Structure formats: structure tokens, C-alpha cells
Amino acid sequence: MAFDVEAVRAEFPILQRQVNGHPLVYLDSAASAQKPEAVISAMSRAMETSYANVHRGLHTLANETTEAFEQARASVARFIGADTDEVVFTKGATEAINLVAAGLGAGLKAGDEILLTQMEHHANIVPWHFLRERLGVVLRFAPVTETGELDLAAMGQMMGPRTKVVAFSHMSNVLGTVNPAAEIIGMAKAAGALTLVDGCQAVVHQVVDVKALDADFYVFSGHKLYGPTGIGVLYGKRERLAELPPYQGGGEMIATVTEDAITYADSPHRFEAGTPAIIEAIGLGAAIEWLSGLDRGGYRRPRGGPLRPGSRPALRRQLVADHRRGAGQGRDPVLHHGGGARPRCGPDPGSLRGRCPRRRPLRRAADASVWRHLQRPGLLWPLQHRG
Numbered sequence: 558m559a560f561d562v563e564a565v566r567a568e569f570p571i572l573q574r575q576v577n578g579h580p581l582v583y584l585d586s587a588a589s590a591q592k593p594e595a596v597i598s599a600m601s602r603a604m605e606t607s608y609a610n611v612h613r614g615l616h617t618l619a620n621e622t623t624e625a626f627e628q629a630r631a632s633v634a635r636f637i638g639a640d641t642d643e644v645v646f647t648k649g650a651t652e653a654i655n656l657v658a659a660g661l662g663a664g665l666k667a668g669d670e671i672l673l674t675q676m677e678h679h680a681n682i683v684p685w686h687f688l689r690e691r692l693g694v695v696l697r698f699a700p701v702t703e704t705g706e707l708d709l710a711a712m713g714q715m716m717g718p719r720t721k722v723v724a725f726s727h728m729s730n731v732l733g734t735v736n737p738a739a740e741i742i743g744m745a746k747a748a749g750a751l752t753l754v755d756g757c758q759a760v761v762h763q764v765v766d767v768k769a770l771d772a773d774f775y776v777f778s779g780h781k782l783y784g785p786t787g788i789g790v791l792y793g794k795r796e797r798l799a800e801l802p803p804y805q806g807g808g809e810m811i812a813t814v815t816e817d818a819i820t821y822a823d824s825p826h827r828f829e830a831g832t833p834a835i836i837e838a839i840g841l842g843a844a845i846e847w848l849s850g851l852d853r854g855g856y857r858r859p860r861g862g863p864l865r866p867g868s869r870p871a872l873r874r875q876l877v878a879d880h881r882r883g884a885g886q887g888r889d890p891v892l893h894h895g896g897g898a899r900p901r902c903g904p905d906p907g908s909l910r911g912r913c914p915r916r917r918p919l920r921r922a923a924d925a926s927v928w929r930h931l932q933r934p935g936l937l938w939p940l941q942h943r944g
């Protein structure tokens with residue numbers, strides 16, 4: 558079915574409102590996407606018709622809610638090509654990366670290397686810094702080329718016998734660069750390293766198949782995928798999750814507890830201590846079902862032809878240059894929001910107030926996030942104006 562921009566816009570109640578007297582145009586989806594009616598009503602329905610705690614009650618509502626919660630897990634698993642027991646619900650991508658870093662840290666020692674890239678979000682930097690501080694592991698950062706691509710040759714040369722983990726973003730939230738995840742994972746495997754892919758942005762834009770990628774871990778957040786906040790996903794290969802120690806202790810993650818011993822439940826429950834974000838998981842399941850019903854290839858194409866990259870390489874080049882200048886002045890060398898030089902000019906303020914974003918201001922915008930946002934279905938009409 559062809560992608561119908563107006564029909565999709567109509568599914569977002571918030572896009573009916575006005576801001577400063579103009580129809581709302583929302584350009585911040587990469588930070589957090591707005592919610593379609595399908596998600597809002599699935600969450601309300603769950604609270605209105607069948608709500609209880611999961612996995613512990615024996616009454617009707619408990620059974621129904623548990624069933625809905627586990628169906629949401631099954632939706633996630635189908636969406637990324639995983640098995641259901643390989644899908645762990647977390648608070649978000651940040652918690653998922655912390656969980657993996659803390660777990661893998663138990664097997665690392667001083668001098669072991671963790672290879673990241675210069676285009677990571679803080680969520681995929683700071684948890685590894687914890688290991689540097691606590692264990693003395695060494696963090697290395699694969700460089701980014703002038704045009705904002707990962708320097709794969711350099712990255713390959715940085716992988717060696719000391720490399721234990723390679724953790725990288727599938728799609729940069731700063732540059733919009735899509736990294737060749739399968740190739741990087743292949744290189745990491747050849748070096749004997751485990752891989753973690755931060756799929757926060759990529760999972761929204763592409764069909765992700767974690768088995769085809771052969772990633773050990775793949776993480777993303779629900780709220781960027783048109784689902785609610787407070788829910789995210791850690792995919793882990795079954796055998797990897799089995800090796801990982803539990804992250805938090807509490808109810809639901811144990812098999813047995815006595816005064817002097819505990820045994821743990823199997824994955825995914827081993828990593829879901831306490832009452833999970835039940836309604837949010839149901840909302841994420843609804844978001845995934847909703848998104849899966851769209852022509853996900855179609856929304857990337859402007860009317861009547863393939864998506865032309867336009868001046869994106871130029872924007873990336875500008876952003877990288879700005880950040881390099883920032884790094885030279887003692888700022889953080891890693892590309893991320895707010896850490897380097899400020900973009901020369903941001904999104905056209907007119908567009909934020911609901912006027913048609915014209916080609917020129919957008920072309921001039923050095924803020925790559927504008928381009929990122931333009932790829933999102935909830936705000937598609939600006940894309941139609943790009944010719």
C-alpha cells in the first residue's frame with residue numbers, strides 16, 4: 558500500500574493542535590517521537606479494561622494482563638527477527654546498555670579494550686567509562702571521516718586480541734550516518750570481540766533483523782519508535798544472555814530464594830527485576846504493530862521518485878568540521894549534541910511555527926538533526942516540500 562502522508566498525520570492527535578497560532582509541525586522525533594492514536598488507545602484500553610500485575614496473580618485480570626504483556630514481547634521479537642526469550646524489557650536503551658556493560662564488566666580486567674566510535678550517544682559511552690574507572694579497561698574510539706562516515710579501515714586496525722567488546726551505533730543520532738553493522742560485526746567477530754549495537758535510530762528507519770546481523774546485543778528505546786517512554790529493549794543472543802549475570806535483584810528474576818542461597822530465573826525474566834513497565838510494554842507492542850502496518854520503504858521516498866540525499870554529506874562535513882574545531886579547543890572529541898561547536902544555523906524557526914519549511918533554510922541548516930527528523934513518518938509533510 559502506498560504511503561499516504563496525510564492519513565498518517567491524521568493518526569497523531571497532537572498534530573491537530575496549534576502552537577503560537579499555527580498548525581504544529583514537530584521536528585524533534587529523533588529525540589522522542591509523538592504518539593499515534595493506536596498507541597494511546599492501546600494503553601488506555603489496557604488500564605480501562607484489564608489491568609493487574611503480571612506473572613504473579615491467578616485471577617482473570619492478572620492472566621489477561623500477563624498475556625498482553627507477553628504478546629508485546631512477541632511483537633518486539635517478530636519486529637527484529639529475535640526469539641521471545643531473547644527480548645528483555647528495560648527502561649530504555651540507556652538502561653539496556655548499562656545492563657550489558659555491568660554484566661560484561663564482571664569478565665573484564667585492566668588492559669582489556671572496548672572499541673566505541675566517535676559518533677556515539679552518551680548512552681553508549683558513559684556505561685563503558687564506568688568500567689574504565691572501576692576496572693582499568695581501555696576505551697578506544699574509531700574515527701569518523703570528514704564526511705561523517707565511520708573510518709572502517711581505521712576501525713579494523715583498532716581491533717586486536719585485547720578488544721573484548723565493540724559497541725557502536727547502527728545509525729548516528731548526530732549525523733544520520735547509517736553504519737554497515739553487519740560488516741563491523743563480522744570484523745569484531747574475527748577479532749574475537751562481543752558486539753553491542755545501539756539501534757535507537759536505525760530501528761525506526763529500517764527493517765532490522767538481529768539474526769542476520771549476528772549482533773550479540775542490540776538495544777533501542779520505545780519512545781523514539783512512537784511508543785511510550787519508560788520502556789526499551791535489550792535483545793541478546795540466548796547464549797550471551799545466559800552468560801550475563803543479573804543486573805538488578807528483586808522479585809520475578811529469581812527461581813528460588815532461601816536464607817543462604819538464590820538461583821536465578823532464565824532470560825528474559827532474569828533481567829526484569831520487580832514489577833515491569835506493563836502498560837508501557839503494551840504501548841510499545843501497539844506502536845510496533847502500527848509501524849509494521851505502514852509502507853516503511855515508502856515514507857523515505859518523496860513523491861514521484863527515490864529519496865535524493867541532497868546536501869546531507871555537506872551537512873555532515875560541516876558538523877564534523879565544527880566538532881573537530883571544538884575538540885581542538887579542549888572539548889569532548891566525540892561527536893554528540895552540545896559537546897562541540899554549535900551548529901551555524903538550526904532549523905528554520907518558521908518551520909517550527911508551522912509554516913512550510915523552504916528549501917533554502919533547510920539546505921543551509923548545519924544541524925544534521927533536521928535531516929534526521931525529516932525522515933520520520935509523523936512529520937512527513939516537510940519532506941514533500943523538498944522536491
Ligand SMILES: Cc1ncc(COP(=O)(O)O)c(C=O)c1O
Pocket residue numbers: 587588649650651652678680681726728729730755757758778
Ligand atoms: C543513538 C542513541 N542512542 C541512545 C540514546 C538514548 O536513548 P534513551 O535516552 O531513550 O535511553 C539515544 C537518544 O537520543 C540515541 O539517539
